[in-house]
Structures are given as structure tokens and as C-alpha cells.
Amino acid sequence: MQIVFNGEFMGHSEAKIGIIEPAVLYGLGCFTTIRLHAGKPRFFDEHWRRFTDNMQQLCIELTLNADTALAHIIELGRLNKVAEGAVRISCHPRYEGVDYMIFVTPPRRADPPAAYRLTLSSWPHPGASPLSAVKHNNYALFRSAHMEARAAEWDECLLADASQQVIEGAISNFFWVDDEQCLCTPSIESGALPGVIRGKVLELFPAIRERTPHVDQLRRATEIFLTNSSFEIKPVSEIDGEKLAGASGEITAKVIRSFQEAYPEM
Structure with missing residues (x-):
């Protein structure tokens, strides 16, 4: 599965984070999960607004902007051949800088119940x-x-x-x-x-x-x-x-x- 890690497209197993970073030690960071429909994220603007608000509350300074994140999502859907599924954007601080990741995956439940x-x-x-x-x-x-x-x-x-x-x-x-x-x-x-x-x-x-x-x-x-x-x-x-x-x-x-x-x- 291809992901975006700090702006670079790579296999998910290639992405590495430090074991003594605040994200690992304290769970510090935030994320949002978005529905992918027909290759595009639903309600992207609303999710992005909450995500950036959450980053501010946690004092995380991330340079990623909405247009770049949206382009990454659409390209990941194409690379992973996923038109219907889920997007996850997450970020966490390092002792120096910030890591961010974007995943696009198929639905967790292929055939969920109607109720x-x-x-x-x-x-x-x-x-x-x-x-x-x-x-x-x-x-x-x-x-x-x-x-x-x-x-x-x-x-x-x-x-x-x-x-x-x-x-x-x-x-x-x-x-x-x-x-x-x-x-x-x-x-x-x-x-x-x-x-x-x-x-x-x-x-x-x-x-x-x-x-x-x-x-x-x-x-x-x-x-x-x-x-x-x-x-x-x-x-x-x-x-x-x-x-x-x-x-x-x-x-x-x-x-x-x-x-x-x-x-x-x-």
C-alpha cells in the first residue's frame, strides 16, 4: 500500500518514526478520517478545518496545506486503486519538527449491515x-x-x-x-x-x-x-x-x- 509520509509517496513499510519521539511516548498528535467516494474525499473542507483547529490546540505547527493534502489523497486513491474507502490524515510532533502521514484504504467492513x-x-x-x-x-x-x-x-x-x-x-x-x-x-x-x-x-x-x-x-x-x-x-x-x-x-x-x-x- 502506498502512503504519503512527510510529502513523499512510499510503501507503508518504508515510513519510520523515532521510538523516543513524543508521538510514541505520549500519544501526542491528531488525526481525521474521511470517507472516500468516487475517488474524492467527502466534506474535505470541514475535516481539514477541524484537523487544523486540533493542531493549533495541541501546538503542532505543520506546513502542509489543504490543496497539497487534497492532491495527495486523490493520487493515493489512484495508486492504491481505491475509489470507495477511507482516508486518514494524521500528524505528530517530533522533538525537532513534525511528521505527517496520509493513508487511503478500502472500507474496513466490505458488507456492513443496513442497521x-x-x-x-x-x-x-x-x-x-x-x-x-x-x-x-x-x-x-x-x-x-x-x-x-x-x-x-x-x-x-x-x-x-x-x-x-x-x-x-x-x-x-x-x-x-x-x-x-x-x-x-x-x-x-x-x-x-x-x-x-x-x-x-x-x-x-x-x-x-x-x-x-x-x-x-x-x-x-x-x-x-x-x-x-x-x-x-x-x-x-x-x-x-x-x-x-x-x-x-x-x-x-x-x-x-x-x-x-x-x-x-x-
């Missing part, structure tokens, strides 16, 4: 912090929770904080329909990541309530759907054995339809 089955994870969400809005490389908690859920044959898991408030998925944001049939999603202030697709849904439906459900409240939800840049919007058909409406839910169906009309896959 996801969820579980509430035993891994605790850390709650709001100065890093909550940063997609940083110290990702072990969320990665471990997701791997545990997948090993148990769930598609994704949701994480609750110490007060049993459900904040976000391991790899996703979530929306839920409450007892009053109102569409809600946890606020960024609660510690949820400001996902790009989450933001697009909020733009389309400004009446969405930003509030964070208790575990018991979420279990009474009539509809849940997830947002993530790789699958964009995914209905939820089950949470810990409790069946949900999935794609047939009236509100979920409306959101998916409106999103597809606003952002068609050209």
Missing part, C-alpha cells in the same frame, strides 16, 4: 475535558471499547460517564428520539466529539435538542441513529437486545432522506 446493533460499553467515558473536541492520537480508550464490542458481535458501543450520562459512541456520535418524540443529541459541552456528519445533521435540523441522556432514558428511546464520516448515517435496530425501529423509524428515515437530498453522492 447497527449497539451495546452500552463497560468502558467509562472520561467526560468533558480540554481534549474532548480534539481527535487526538491518544485513542486507546475508545479503540479498546470498540474492539471489545466487535469481539462480542456488536456493531458499535456507546460510552457513559461516571454519572451514567451517555456521551457518544466509540467511533460515532449518536442521535435519539425521546419520550416526547423530539430528536436529541448530546452536546459538545458534555464531552462528545464535534463530528463532521453530526454538524451537518444539526445544520439540516436546527430544532434538534442538544441534551445528554441518562442510561435509563436512552433505553426508552424509540429511535437511535449514529453518525460517522465513514458510514455517514446509520440506523440502529437494537441496543442490548431491545429492538428499535431502525431504518423504518419515521424520524430516522426523514433525517436520512434529507441528508441524501442535501449531500447527494455524485
Whole structure:
């Protein structure tokens, strides 16, 4: 697989980083993951804006610009013969300078289900912090929770904080329909990541309530759907054995339809 490492195209096994660099010792750095569709990254500008904001928050000075990154992505898709898949851009500081990498890969799941089955994870969400809005490389908690859920044959898991408030998925944001049939999603202030697709849904439906459900409240939800840049919007058909409406839910169906009309896959 070809990647871009510090501006150079090379095989992924050729890229090297120092074992005592801050990225290795402390997980310092940030990344973004973008859906590749028809050889082009979806919502590239929004991802790039968040990525550069995250770099500023971590005091990382990277000279890579958006036009060069976009050209690298398109060329990597061509070289790796991937038109549908995922893009990852990541960077981390060295003791002197900054490394950056760009990957383009096929989808992790070749045939994902139409609706996801969820579980509430035993891994605790850390709650709001100065890093909550940063997609940083110290990702072990969320990665471990997701791997545990997948090993148990769930598609994704949701994480609750110490007060049993459900904040976000391991790899996703979530929306839920409450007892009053109102569409809600946890606020960024609660510690949820400001996902790009989450933001697009909020733009389309400004009446969405930003509030964070208790575990018991979420279990009474009539509809849940997830947002993530790789699958964009995914209905939820089950949470810990409790069946949900999935794609047939009236509100979920409306959101998916409106999103597809606003952002068609050209």
C-alpha cells in the first residue's frame, strides 16, 4: 500500500518514526478520517478545518496545506486503486519538527449491515475535558471499547460517564428520539466529539435538542441513529437486545432522506 509520509509517496513499510519521539511516548498528535467516494474525499473542507483547529490546540505547527493534502489523497486513491474507502490524515510532533502521514484504504467492513446493533460499553467515558473536541492520537480508550464490542458481535458501543450520562459512541456520535418524540443529541459541552456528519445533521435540523441522556432514558428511546464520516448515517435496530425501529423509524428515515437530498453522492 502506498502512503504519503512527510510529502513523499512510499510503501507503508518504508515510513519510520523515532521510538523516543513524543508521538510514541505520549500519544501526542491528531488525526481525521474521511470517507472516500468516487475517488474524492467527502466534506474535505470541514475535516481539514477541524484537523487544523486540533493542531493549533495541541501546538503542532505543520506546513502542509489543504490543496497539497487534497492532491495527495486523490493520487493515493489512484495508486492504491481505491475509489470507495477511507482516508486518514494524521500528524505528530517530533522533538525537532513534525511528521505527517496520509493513508487511503478500502472500507474496513466490505458488507456492513443496513442497521447497527449497539451495546452500552463497560468502558467509562472520561467526560468533558480540554481534549474532548480534539481527535487526538491518544485513542486507546475508545479503540479498546470498540474492539471489545466487535469481539462480542456488536456493531458499535456507546460510552457513559461516571454519572451514567451517555456521551457518544466509540467511533460515532449518536442521535435519539425521546419520550416526547423530539430528536436529541448530546452536546459538545458534555464531552462528545464535534463530528463532521453530526454538524451537518444539526445544520439540516436546527430544532434538534442538544441534551445528554441518562442510561435509563436512552433505553426508552424509540429511535437511535449514529453518525460517522465513514458510514455517514446509520440506523440502529437494537441496543442490548431491545429492538428499535431502525431504518423504518419515521424520524430516522426523514433525517436520512434529507441528508441524501442535501449531500447527494455524485
